[in-house]
Amino acid sequence: MQKEVDIVIIGGGPAGLSASISSAERGKSILILERNEELGGVLNQCIHPGFGLIYFKEELTGPEYAYRFIKEIEKYPNIEVWLETMVVDITNEKEITAINKDGIWKIKTKAIIFSTGCRERTRGNLQIPGTRPAGIYTAGTAQRLVNIEGYLPGEKILILGSGDIGLIMARRLKWEGAEVIGVIEKLPYPGGLTRNLVQCLEDYNIPLYLKHTVVEILGKDRVEGVYIAPVDDYGNPITDNKKFIECDTLLLSAGLIPENDLLENINIPLDPRTQGPYVDQYLSTLKEGIFSCGNSLLVNDLVDYVTLQGILAGKSAVRYINNEINIEKRSHIEIDGNLRLVVPQYLSYPILEDITFYFRVKEPQKSAILTLKDNDKRIKEWRFPVVKPAEMIVIKVKPEFLRYMENPKFSMEG
Amino acid sequence: MKKELTCIVCPLGCSLEIEIGEDIIVKGNKCEKGKNYAIEEITNPKRILTTTIKIKNGKYKVVPVKTTAPIPKEYIFPLLEKLSEIEISAPVPIGYKVLENIFQLSIDVITTRPMETKENTRKTKETKKST
Structure with missing residues (x-):
């Protein structure tokens, strides 16, 4: 069976839900493929409070957080949801093979957003x-x-x-x-x-x-x-x-393992530090038209960040389809000192908007200084009274600090 | 007397230093909520309780619930006991009041998701198939 849509979103958890809304409000046709019997992903079983403090500025439980998005997507006739549908393959031409009760589907699309989340580490x-x-x-x-x-x-x-x-x-x-x-x-x-x-x-x-x-x-x-x-x-x-x-x-x-087997099948490079794909500030992988967000991009500690990544990936997918992303140059971001990982790992020039960077540190540290350098020139500094491996560091950087860098590097020292 | 606490109001987890004398002085908090938390935690510690209760004829056998506001810590186990004896029937919407004004605290226990009936779940699936 055949199907054609503008954007396919793989995974209907918090990342996929927010990605679907941000791309649907920009007028594209969206198909969410979810292997579970309902939307919401892991939020449905996270019945404890603590969700939404950043995004909604109030404290919600997991199911309540998911419900807000599930209700919201009902407003968009251009979002279609297929439950109990498993994606088994994607090709370089962005053709998706998926299986559900109706049989085997071949889905053609212009952009794919991966929001597949994580698996847990097992005894094995x-x-x-x-x-x-x-x-x-x-x-x-x-x-x-x-x-x-x-x-x-x-x-x-x-x-x-x-x-x-x-x-x-x-x-x-x-x-x-x-x-x-x-x-x-x-x-x-x-x-x-x-x-x-x-x-x-x-x-x-x-x-x-x-x-x-x-x-x-x-x-x-x-x-x-x-x-x-x-x-x-x-x-x-x-x-x-x-x-x-x-x-x-x-x-x-x-620990959690980002689930990116499908990306590996088409040789999209993964960052060994995050176990998610390398991305630029658009959350585009190194293969154009394929985007990543949420826990399959990097293990987040707050769902609010997952939502924000989903919104960005959805917006970027629409821009990509509309030919609004024109990359002149791309720089790889290095990290040093106490930093264990950074997302995004690449900067695509020109940079037009603020960029949110996510970091994790290797070890707990008091009075830490995060420095952005180009070659050896210091560009900007951020100070933190305390940093911990369990707690992600999130900073927003204005484009003027990131203009045409040769060798951008973040480092964290005491 | 001095006491150290980790603020749990939000994920920032500020390290608070509290001096308990005639007044309670809080240091290390980044917002007003942190100060209020420290004072509460010293004088009357409270927690939101989230658990599940049994539901008849639902898509699943249990439905998640929460207290609409934090309750004093000593009420947690008595409330869990009370909730273990309750069974409601599907369908219920999100925010459905399971218990009202628990322990005269003006706090309710509500569902945190809608729960459709088994039959309804089956019907939606069949409709989907025929389209």
Whole structure:
């Protein structure tokens, strides 16, 4: 079966929803392809508050945040939504192959926006030795079971990884009557946002074991317990000091992997630091007409940023179709010092508008200075009282500071 | 007396220094909300409660709910207990009042998403198929 639209958006979570609105209000025909049975993505299972403080200037729960966009897209007759539809292939000519109950679709389009989000790191990714009993879940799977399906995944729970989903699930499971033994983190600092450490662990006296990891899982049919051990400064477990912890469930909250298999299939280069595609300030990948936003571009800690990236990607896709993006030169942005990643990674000249840059740091640091340089010339500085790996740094830079740079470089020093 | 707190009003997470004497003096906050949070946290700590309740004949077996405002921390477990005994019937809109004026606090518990019925979900899918 055949279909033709101006813009195809792959993924109907927060990034795809805002991208669809910003491109639909500029008059294009939009098709959202969503593999789940409803729109909203992971927001539907994030029933806790804390969403929307930047974008809506009020505090919403995940489902409420999603609902605002789902309601909004109903106003646009030029947005079509296909649920339970899985994209299996794209070509360099922007032909998409998708499968749903109606069969196999070949969809022709002028621009594609990737808003495919992330997968969670599993036991396989983490390579934890031991038996293979029931009771090992990623934190997000447990979250879906509790908050959407209405099941409690276990009664005596240990959480590996101090990412936000793990912290939120610690509190959630406590509220549902489970015993939460603790949270184990391999790094010397926690992975989640401060407010989640305060509200989810400290409020309920749930211990956080830093510089520890799970070295073995035990149990025949069901998890019966795990061995945890401290790790040395290089992250290697000191198994001589291992300790048995009895539990029936192990939740894994050890990071997210942007889902970009489809981009890799057509050789769109990915940044090993973000695991998303390299993009310029239009959120265009290095293949023109293909855009990326949200958690498949980089793992965001706030949905508000995901929404803003979606809006930008939608607007850029329309500009691309209208031939309004004329790139004369492109510079790669280098990073240095305590910076772990930057998005966008490229500047396309001429620069006409403010550019929002997203950074993450490698290590916690007090009184940090972020510097923008061209070759070795200092252009601008930003000061931060404190920076943390778990908390993204977001700055907006005016075009006059970015004009025709040869070797733009951001660095962070003390 | 001095106390250190991390502000949780917004994701910025300001580090607050609080001096508790005749007055409560707050330092390190970037906005007025941070000062109010610190004073509340010292005198009467509150949290928004979000959980799920059972729903009959819904697309899913549970529906998410929240308190319309933060409630004193000591009410969290009693309210969870109360909510575990409640079952509503689909369909319900978003913002549907599940409990009113809980513990005489002038705070309600409302649904945070609409929940359609099972039958309705099936019907929408069939319509989609025929188009």
